[in-house]
Amino acid sequence: MLVSVLDLLSVFIFALTGALTASRAQLDLVGFVFIACLTAMGGGTARDVLLNRDAVFWIADPRYVAVATAAAILVFFTAHRLESRIKTLIWLDALAVSVAVPVGVAVARGMGFDWPVLLIMGMVTACMGGLARDVVCNEVPLVLKARDLYATAALAGAALNVVVYMATSSPLFAALACAIVTFTIRAGSLALGWRAPVYRSTPPRQ
Amino acid sequence: MLVSVLDLLSVFIFALTGALTASRAQLDLVGFVFIACLTAMGGGTARDVLLNRDAVFWIADPRYVAVATAAAILVFFTAHRLESRIKTLIWLDALAVSVAVPVGVAVARGMGFDWPVLLIMGMVTACMGGLARDVVCNEVPLVLKARDLYATAALAGAALNVVVYMATSSPLFAALACAIVTFTIRAGSLALGWRAPVYRSTPPRQ
């Protein structure tokens, strides 16, 4: 129940980021919907295909597609009012990632997988949609921006989820702790400049 | 029957576009075959994996691979005779998309899915092969060229397919109407400058 609310929420917010990226590429309305769906459904689709789930989530329940389409239409008619699309995009993406990690972990847990698969599926669900969005639209993927915590935030959230669930057996507590910690780390990186040690050597010679 | 003819045709034409893209990147013969297969099989593969079909179509029947390989070899030895490779590529791509939409819809319909899935699988089958070709070869994806009708044409064709099939129960009429309308819209966009309303705001600041 909590998971399906979080799932719909992450689909909606990721779709907003996809549509904002489409607005940067000046696409038409169908292009907005296309990129919004790719972003919103990409991570969960990768997860479901990798786990060989009976049906990919948005094929089992096409309402997800309707939600992503609605988000795309909303952005199409309102994006020009934003002061900074890129800033809105980055913060919405942070929110979507935080909500998607516990969903990915919960789906894998529900299929009986062990903790290494849970960690990976949390990261896959959270990172692959935005990665597809950025690769297709030829932007530098947010997940690969040097010196930002992104995959790290998702991994920390997923790990906390596993630990809290072991300790309390409460999927609710585990999901909430996971989302809060993921968002806190990502937000700290964006707003306060939190950093992980980066590989220090010289950049590649060209 | 009609569907398997259309399917072979779309594989062949998409393979030609893939090989033409390979010629722009000056690859060797195996590179031509690689990109031709990626383009020709990409959309249908995405469809089959998403729908969890028993076997991906070209693994069930490797003759598709033979057809795509033949197309790649043909282009390898004749592309230098073309006046404009990019123009040929764009028009062949329009043809391949028009033929691939009804195939995608028909496959999903044959598996008993409902209309939202039919629309999406028409678009996935038609758009994903060319998208993979362009992302891998680092060209601007045709599907994302601002101000061109591409995904829109595929969506309109798929929607007409669904409506005609509901009205007539004839897969033949539905497929033909779908292919003709998809091609007409795409061709109108390419030749006559038909446009959908595009998001009007400023491009992104760099």
Next chain:
Amino acid sequence: MLVSVLDLLSVFIFALTGALTASRAQLDLVGFVFIACLTAMGGGTARDVLLNRDAVFWIADPRYVAVATAAAILVFFTAHRLESRIKTLIWLDALAVSVAVPVGVAVARGMGFDWPVLLIMGMVTACMGGLARDVVCNEVPLVLKARDLYATAALAGAALNVVVYMATSSPLFAALACAIVTFTIRAGSLALGWRAPVYRSTPPRQ
């Protein structure tokens, strides 16, 4: 048995190349692990999803993930000692490809597929991981570098594998012959400038 040794080896070496690419992009440690896993698991994952295997290999056995993670950590702390990261990367990639081809062929053979599928799965397993690495990190994909033998080497190795297995029924001989020939052709291309005939026409007008 031989196949699982080769498999672990190819995962390890591909992970090294992924981590080296991450070092060129100056990512943090989790970024290294992310790209290392994408590269190391990408080809085999594509193979397993396409063949509709019961479980993707690294989900069935998460030790693969541990091996790739170890490789990423190793590179993170030692890459600055290398004289030329790009040269190391290219030669390790050649080694990984050579080891991955026989694994892909053996997996498809074990599932009872016919020779065209065996050839393709050898190439997919060997080429898709490196392709994903390069597309995501926005490098020119090694497999598409004009005038280099890459997919060609994989195809020749896979074909020899099929022939030797037909002649001797020995999976060991087939795998070894395949790995040696793939590496020889790739190394000959890198060190001695072996070339396949390349499409000769003019490059694209811009």
